[in-house]
Amino acid sequence: MSSVLNLEQINKTFVLKKNKPRLPLFTEVTLEIEKGKTLGIMGKSGAGKTTLGKIISGLEPVTSGQVKFCGKNIRELNPREFRYFRSQVQMMFQDPESALNPKKTISRILNDLRIITRLSPADHRLLTEETILQVGLHSDLLHYFPWQLSGGINQRVALARILMLKPRVIVLDEPTSALDLSTQAQILQLLKNLQQEMLISYVFISHDEAVVHWMSHRIGQLADQGFKITSSI
C-alpha cells in the first residue's frame, strides 16, 4: 500500500473577530490518501468537509497538525516544491462556473495554464486537444465562453483544466450534485475511467451515500471529534 498524502492529527479552528472565542471546527483528523484509490468523505452539513478538502489541497492552513505530501510536511517545502505540491493536488468544486472565468473563452482559460505547465505554445495546444478529447468533449468547444455551455460540459472543462496539470490527487467536492441524474452518472463514470487510466487518487466529498459507495474504496465520516473510516473494500 502506498500513500500519496497523509493528514496527521489536524485541528482546524477559524479565528473569528478579535477577542471573540474561537470555535474548533474539527480536531484530531488523521487520514491517508492512497495511490490510485478513492477516499470518500461524508459528514453533516457544516462538519467542515469543504474546509478539509481545501486543507488537503494546500488552499487552507491548519491550526495544528501536519499535512504530508509524499512523506514530507508541506510546511517544510521550499517555494518551488510547494508550487509542485499545489499543482499535484487539485480541487474540483460543485459549481464549475465559479471556477471558470466568464470573461474568457475555454481556449484562453486552458491557455493560461502555460504559466504552470511551462510548455511551448505548440506542445500546450497538443496537450489541450488531447485532454479535451479525454474528457469526452470536442475541440470546437474551445471557442465558447463558459456561460454559453451547460453545467455538465463546464464540469468536463473544469476537469480538463485539472488533468492538464497531471495531478496525483483530485479533491472532488460534491462534483456532480448540481447536475441532472444522467449527466451526473456520465461524469462519475468518466472519473472512474480516468482513475484507472492515470492512477489518480480521489478524495470524494458527497452527501449522497449511494454515490459515495459507488465511487470509493474507503469511506469515512467527518465529525467535530475527528475522522473515522466506516467502510472499506
Ligand SMILES: Nc1ncnc2c1ncn2[C@@H]1O[C@H](COP(=O)(O)OP(=O)(O)OP(=O)(O)O)[C@@H](O)[C@H]1O
Ligand atoms: N473562511 C472561513 N472563515 C470562517 N468560518 C468559515 C470559513 N469557511 C468555512 N467556515 C465555517 O466552517 C464551517 C464548515 O464549513 P464547510 O464549508 O467546510 O462545511 P461542509 O461540511 O463542506 O458543509 P456543506 O456540507 O454544507 O458543504 C461552517 O460553519 C462555515 O461557516
Ligand SMILES: [Mg+2]
Ligand atoms: Mg461543503
